[in-house]
Amino acid sequence: MSRALLEVHGISVVFGGLRAVDDVSFEIHDREILGLLGPNGAGKTTCFNAISGVYPPTLGDILLDGARTNGAPPHGMARLGVGRTFQIVRPFSGLSVRENVIVALGGPRYRGNLLRSLTSWRKKGIADEAGAILDRVGLLDVADRTSGQLPIGSLRRVEIARALALSPRLLLLDESFSGLRSTEIAQIEELIRSIREDGVSVLLIEHNMKVAMGLSDRVVVLDHGRKLAEGKPSEVASNQAVIEAYLGRGERGNVA
Amino acid sequence: MDYFATVATLIVIQAIAACGLNVIVGYAGQISLGHAAFFGIGAYASAMLTTKAGLTFWQALPAALLITMLLGFLLGLPSLRVREDFLAITTIGINFIVEAVFIYTPFFGGALGIGGIPRVVVMGGRLGNNQFLALCLVFLVLSLALCRQFARAWAGLACFAVREDETAASSMGISPVRAKLSAFVLGTGMAGLAGTLYAHYARFISAGDFGFPVSISIMSMVVLGGMGTLFGPLLGAMIIGILPEIFRPLIDYRMFIYSVLLLLMIRFQPGGLLGDSSLVVGLLKSLKKLVKPKNIANPREIGGDGDV
Incomplete structure (x- = not known):
């Protein structure tokens, strides 16, 4: 794995009293497909919006190629x-x-x-x-x-x-x-792989677990704005906390 | 013939202003209800420069255009940061402020306005009514050509993108404020051109010529003809300019008729007479079909190369 293209250092995005994203850190390397997963309302899109400049993070830093970019407007990020x-x-x-x-x-x-x-x-x-x-x-x-x-x-x-x-x-x-x-999904999967072959890093949000796990090199799981887990898809899929976040906990404390 | 030239010249001048408003409203999707302010700024700039500074029309014209566009830029800069209803209110405010400045500043002639604006001189000869009409037509053609080029260029495409979806346009690397400002400055420049021509056509101007009702009238032309179409503003200016001449007896009910017309347009033809899903264009197309029945023989389809 080569150097990090995008580094997200402890970003939080706060709307009034709501912490939509709370102290999240991760990085994306060159030519990597990173999946950003999590249940509804986990803060995935907010994270995206912070990275793409729609709203700057309340706390923390976003570095693209080592240069701090938070505060750049969306058109600035597009140009970068x-x-x-x-x-x-x-x-x-x-x-x-x-x-x-x-x-x-x-x-x-x-x-x-x-x-x-x-x-x-x-x-x-x-x-x-x-x-x-x-x-x-x-x-x-x-x-x-x-x-x-x-x-x-x-x-x-x-x-x-x-x-x-x-x-x-x-x-x-x-x-x-x-x-x-499903035929379209297969075509887009193929497309994303070919885009990566061209040297582009990809950060994707996906609800379809099969697609996300199959496509991503690594995944980051968010829940309630916090980072729950990070790692290879197979590791994360068997992570106890992740399963709980998606399926909930049973009555006697067993995972459902 | 003089009557014809007088009416036609005014229509052409208003058409130029309407084309400018169309760039702002139709292309960039920014509601401006203060277009008459810039029409007035162009007229006053040219009137002052010719009567007080002694410039000729041709010297005053570029200066007046620059002044109008500069003021368009300065007033657009804060206004275009707000959206939709707020922008409409802001531009109405601009119109009233500019009108008030003209009325209450002695420098601009106050309530008396400015008189004695010279006729346009070309090659040593003063232009008569018909010649001045021809000059205005030349400027109209230039304005239309500029609009057409703008709509076909990337600068215009960027404005269309902002009109369709500002957030998405921004994510495509377009600075929305910049795109809107470019349309606004171009549009106000054309208003300034129309204003300059108006000053030398009327030869006497006062603040009332550039009030809020004039903005509404220009807006009606754009809506009637079709926002975002090339020839819509021209058609709108012709209809709104000619109607009161034909229906002289109804002149007292003019504003009432405008309002009903505008409401009917918005209800049944929101795209305007030349816009999308227009009745007029649809009618013309079906007429064409009637005149020219279906192409029966398309040799390629019949002779075919056997693939189909």
């Missing part, structure tokens, strides 16, 4: 190479699938250059580049359809395609498998 998807998909509904990708793809090329940003992207190679990304996630045939008309399975791919268009070093996937058919 952190791509993310949303649990409840958020496509740019009125735009075509290709345009959805070009929004992310065009940033490094056009941003900060007024005249350049006013040139049409249609004539340039950027439309083809977007096509290549869409081909990879299997959406090339619907590239010019309005994204709002697509079914959930395709929208999950749109989200991944957009994140890939940022050429990320770290990809945050928030339940990218939920609502998908």
Whole structure:
């Protein structure tokens, strides 16, 4: 295992009196798939939002490649190479699938250059580049359809395609498998593995245990905002505390 | 012919302002109910520069545009950090403040306004009504071309993304404030252009020409024609400009008719006359189908290469 790409040092996120995330630490190495698991309300998405800059952590530090990033806005994190998807998909509904990708793809090329940003992207190679990304996630045939008309399975791919268009070093996937058919799940699993092969680290939140355990190199389990366990999927699956968090404790103190 | 030119020029000028508002409301999805303020800033800037500083129209025009866009930037910076209803209220506030500054500052002529604004001179000759109309049309075409280019460029795409979903756009590396500001400054610049033309068309301006009702009227044009469409604001400006001329006897009920029109549009055609699921566009398409019956022979399908 190589050096850590992302280090999360004791972060807490507090909303009023609620500690949604409480002193959580973990790190992600280069080319690693880390699963972030936990029952509903464990603070997984809050953790994601803290890393991707939606809200800064109340306490603690987030380091990307050794540099402290907490406080950077979401667009700042995106530029640093952190791509993310949303649990409840958020496509740019009125735009075509290709345009959805070009929004992310065009940033490094056009941003900060007024005249350049006013040139049409249609004539340039950027439309083809977007096509290549869409081909990879299997959406090339619907590239010019309005994204709002697509079914959930395709929208999950749109989200991944957009994140890939940022050429990320770290990809945050928030339940990218939920609502998908089993054939689709297998395709996305394959896709995530190939993304990792390209040198991208992946942090994924997943409810489907079979998928999460099969895909992740390591997993971190959260419960009530705290880190409950961390380790290889097989170790964590047999961890007493983890089983209790998911299934509860029996009447006589036995694990159910 | 003079009557025609007078009405047409005003419509063209308002169409330019409406195009600008369309960039803000239609492209970037930011409600602005204070567009007339920037229309007024352009008009006053140009009027002051030509009457007090003695510049010609052509010298005053770029300066007036710059002043309007700079003020658009400064006023947009705080306003665009709030969303939706709050932005609407903030922009209404801007409109009233700007109008009040024009009325109560002696420097801007106070309640008397500014008169004696010179005609536009081109190659040593003063432009007549028809020639001035032609000049305004040239600026309208330029404005439309700019809007079209903006909508096809990445800068426009970034604005569309912010309109559709600000949070997602931000996660795609787009700074929402920056995207909104770019649309706002472009839109106010076009309002400033319209204002400059208006000053040299009316040749006398006062604060009342740029009040809140004018903002509503420009907004009605954009909504009527179709927010986010290229030609919608132009169509809206034509309808709202021509209707009162045709229905002269109903002039007293003008505001009432506008309101009913606007309510009907929002209820039955929220996308505007040229927008999505538009009755007009749908009607034209079905007419086209009637005139040109189905293409019976698509040689590829029939001759085929045997794969299908």
